[in-house]
Amino acid sequence: MASTSNPVTPTALSPRALGRATLARQLLLRRTTMSVKDAVAHLVGLQAQNTRPPYYQLLARLTDFDPAELSALMASREVVRLVTLRSTIHTHTADDALTLRPLVQAARERELRAFRAGLVGVDLHRLAAVGRELVEERPRTPKELRASLLAEWPEADPRALGVAARCVLPLVQVTPRGMWGRSGQVSLTTVEHWLGRDLLPVPAPDATVLRYLGAFGPASVKDMQRWAGLTRLREVFERLRSRLITFRDENGVELFDLPDAPRPPEDTPAPPRFLPEFDNVLLGHADRTRIIPARYRGRNGNGNQSYGSVLVDGFLAALWRTDASGDGVTATVQPLGTLGGADRDAVIEEGLRTLATMAPKSTPDIRFGTFVDFSR
Numbered sequence: 001m002a003s004t005s006n007p008v009t010p011t012a013l014s015p016r017a018l019g020r021a022t023l024a025r026q027l028l029l030r031r032t033t034m035s036v037k038d039a040v041a042h043l044v045g046l047q048a049q050n051t052r053p054p055y056y057q058l059l060a061r062l063t064d065f066d067p068a069e070l071s072a073l074m075a076s077r078e079v080v081r082l083v084t085l086r087s088t089i090h091t092h093t094a095d096d097a098l099t100l101r102p103l104v105q106a107a108r109e110r111e112l113r114a115f116r117a118g119l120v121g122v123d124l125h126r127l128a129a130v131g132r133e134l135v136e137e138r139p140r141t142p143k144e145l146r147a148s149l150l151a152e153w154p155e156a157d158p159r160a161l162g163v164a165a166r167c168v169l170p171l172v173q174v175t176p177r178g179m180w181g182r183s184g185q186v187s188l189t190t191v192e193h194w195l196g197r198d199l200l201p202v203p204a205p206d207a208t209v210l211r212y213l214g215a216f217g218p219a220s221v222k223d224m225q226r227w228a229g230l231t232r233l234r235e236v237f238e239r240l241r242s243r244l245i246t247f248r249d250e251n252g253v254e255l256f257d258l259p260d261a262p263r264p265p266e267d268t269p270a271p272p273r274f275l276p277e278f279d280n281v282l283l284g285h286a287d288r289t290r291i292i293p294a295r296y297r298g299r300n301g302n303g304n305q306s307y308g309s310v311l312v313d314g315f316l317a318a319l320w321r322t323d324a325s326g327d328g329v330t331a332t333v334q335p336l337g338t339l340g341g342a343d344r345d346a347v348i349e350e351g352l353r354t355l356a357t358m359a360p361k362s363t364p365d366i367r368f369g370t371f372v373d374f375s376r
Contacts (some may be wrong), residue, residue, distance in 0.1 A: 010246045010254070016289035017266040018218060018249065019314045024262040025215050026281045027061035027146075028273050028311070034062060036069045037093060040079055043102070043280055044211050045090040048081050051178045053276035054091045058309075059357055060273045061141045067180040067358065074175050081173040082191055083166055086229035087111060088281075091174070094195050101170045101191065105227055108167040118157025119164060127161070128168040132190055139174045139187035144146050170199060205236050210243075210258065216284040218257035226286040249287065270314035272343070272350040274331070277306035282316075292316045296336050301372065307372065312343050320351070321371060322359075329355055329362040332369050344368075 023029045027039065039062055040046060046054040055067045070091075073079040077094060083188055084090045084100045087108060092100060112119065118203075127149065134140055134148050141163055149161040165171065170191040176184035192198055212224050221234050237244075247255040257263070275282065281291055282300065292300065296316050300309045310318035310333060318335045331351045339347065348366045355364035 010248045012248045012250060013218065013255065014250060014266060016314070017263070018255075018268065018317050020266050020268050021218060021257075021263045021368050022216060022281060022284070022290055023270055023314055024264050024268075025217065026314045028281060029264065029268060029270055031061060031063040033064075033070050036062065036065070037073055037078060040070075040073075040091060041093045041096060043215050044087060044208070045084065045092040045096060045280075047278040047280055047283060048089045048091040048178065049278055050276075052127070053278055054178075055180060055358070056274070056276035056354070057279055059354060060275055060279075065357065071180040071182070077195055078220070081178050081193060082170060083108070085227065090280075091178070094197070097170075097172070097191050097202055098195070098197060100208070102199050103205060103208060104375065105170075105202065107231075112164055112165050115157070115160040115163055118160025120155070122153050122156050122161070124164060124168055127164055131165045131169050133374045135171065135189045139189045141187055145188065196311065205230070205233065206240060209233065209236055209240060213244070213256060214261060215280075216239065217261055218255040218263070219251075219285060220253050220255050220287070222253075223285040223287065227284050251287075253287070268276070270311065272347045273311045274320060274350055274354045275309045275311065277308055279309065282309060289321070295303055300335055310347060312339065317343075318347070319372060320341070324362065327361075327363055328365060329359040330365045330367055331355055332367050332371055334370050334372060335368065339368075 002375070016141050020029070026043070034042065036058060039058060046057050048054050055070060058070060059065045070079070078095050079091055080097050081089055081091050082097055082101065084092065084104055130152055131145065131149065134145060145165055146158045146162045149165065150156065150158050153161065171188040172191045172194045174187050174189055174194060176182040177186055209224060212227060213219060216223070216227065221237050225231055225233050244256045245259050245275050247257065249255055282288065293315055300307055300316060300319060308320040310320050312318065317337065317339065320331050320333045323330050323332065331354070333347060333351065351366040352364050
């Protein structure tokens with residue numbers, strides 16, 4: 001009689017085990033000496049809807065991080081700010097900007113379905129050509145670009161024209177926008193013009209899936225789709241299955257991972273980290289309970305409004321914000337639950353380190369208080 005074998009049931013991973021694995025990939029269990037450029041590439045970009053968060057993301061992850069290092073990479077055009085994943089602005093290496101934008105281009109164009117009423121009579125191919133000529137002649141502010149496009153299509157909705165330009169063209173925010181200690185309004189040109197290089201052909205998503213798992217795994221297909229703002233990735237994971245290993249979460253969802261990626265024991269110490277609004281680790285999954293306890297779901301943001309997050313023992317435990325006054329800068333920490341004495345002391349230490357780097361000429365102070373009213 002022929003023997004039969006039972007399929008091996010994938011190991012189940014708790015939220016805590018998943019969190020430790022992701023924190024290790026995100027360089028948040030212990031800081032690394034990796035270069036700034038290599039860290040931006042490893043993390044597959046930094047969420048940069050606002051200008052300061054990329055600097056705080058790197059401070060939480062790199063040893064002896066100096067904000068001037070990222071700023072210098074922006075000045076030399078080795079990293080850029082543009083709309084990619086989830087239709088939000090990210091800071092990417094130049095190489096990633098030229099490959100990731102084509103990967104998500106079709107998704108960006110699908111966004112325009114919601115703006116059809118404001119784009120009646122607008123030929124999107126001509127809009128792309130006109131818009132490209134405008135911003136490559138010289139960088140234009142969004143207001144200038146909208147006004148020029150409106151002159152071509154006076155019956156169109158100005159906001160819809162602006163969204164259309166952002167979707168059909170790979171527009172970068174030119175410096176000094178986003179540089180540390182500098183100010184500058186948003187001015188746009190194409191990534192090809194800014195870098196002097198052409199976009200690459202639309203790549204297969206396989207390599208990006210592997211990079212995502214290296215920075216965010218173990219993860220489900222849905223996790224990757226939510227992070228990238230893409231759909232129909234199941235077939236890509238299936239194509240890669242022989243190169244991956246699988247687990248299950250506590251709800252039975254299949255999780256994929258790289259065989260040799262770090263998966264530390266769930267009792268591995270995780271020091272406090274002060275993260276900015278929209279940090280990568282908070283947005284990398286559909287199921288975020290590996291970092292955000294279910295009881296705190298929605299506490300670190302409300303729509304487009306988000307707050308700085310403090311991780312304690314690897315999980316969201318508090319919110320934070322800074323206020324400058326005179327020669328001092330204060331970080332106010334709002335615990336979401338009870339912080340024990342040792343955790344409180346560790347949070348103060350990490351907060352002072354954060355302020356010392358980001359506001360070295362100011363006298364730092366850490367206070368515990370309330371600045372968000374969750375009773376409303």
